[in-house]
Amino acid sequence: MSNDLIKGEEKIIGVNGEEPKNPKRRDFLVQATGVATGIGVGAAALPFIESMKPSADVMSKATTEVDIAGISKGDTRTVEWQGKPVFILHRNDAQIQAMAETPDTKDPQDDADRVKKPEWLVVIGLCTHLGCIPNRTAEGWFCPCHGSAYDDSGRILHGPAPRNLDVPRYQFVSSEKILIG
Numbered sequence: 001m002s003n004d005l006i007k008g009e010e011k012i013i014g015v016n017g018e019e020p021k022n023p024k025r026r027d028f029l030v031q032a033t034g035v036a037t038g039i040g041v042g043a044a045a046l047p048f049i050e051s052m053k054p055s056a057d058v059m060s061k062a063t064t065e066v067d068i069a070g071i072s073k074g075d076t077r078t079v080e081w082q083g084k085p086v087f088i089l090h091r092n093d094a095q096i097q098a099m100a101e102t103p104d105t106k107d108p109q110d111d112a113d114r115v116k117k118p119e120w121l122v123v124i125g126l127c128t129h130l131g132c133i134p135n136r137t138a139e140g141w142f143c144p145c146h147g148s149a150y151d152d153s154g155r156i157l158h159g160p161a162p163r164n165l166d167v168p169r170y171q172f173v174s175s176e177k178i179l180i181g
């Protein structure tokens with residue numbers, strides 16, 4: 001049998017063609033290299049994982065705080081939330097009363113299910129047809145793109161829009177402030 005063979009194992013040859021004095025050392029080196037590679041990959045992945053976290057800037061834009069104290073009854077204010085317009089309507093008594101009845105439309109919904117307080121309507125200002133921004137009218141909103149009309153609850157009255165204006169997630173953080181998002 002050749003001297004190069006080690007029974008049941010791979011032949012191990014040293015730098016100068018001789019067997020290393022301690023073959024186990026090679027196993028350790030191989031394992032250590034594997035561990036070191038693992039640590040290296042882990043360390044390299046950390047900045048990558050960190051970069052996947054949303055930045056403080058993005059987090060701050062995830063919500064929009066709006067001071068509603070300056071919106072008079074009957075007036076609307078448009079604010080931006082996550083790059084979208086949001087309509088905030090401070091409804092007066094007549095508007096609240098007019099919305100109490102649910103119109104027979106393609107997307108019937110009670111006004112009470114669309115607001116947290118009767119005097120405040122908060123809706124995303126994008127037409128549910130193809131996303132144009134509707135204009136404020138005396139009766140609600142009208143989308144000039146293809147003629148969809150919405151009432152003071154943001155409910156579709158007529159036109160090609162398939163559903164009511166969307167209500168974003170929001171909460172009253174005080175009587176004068178809402179947090180959208």
Ligand code: FES
Nearest residue numbers: 127129130143146
């Ligand atoms: S996008 Fe508003 S009616 Fe078409």
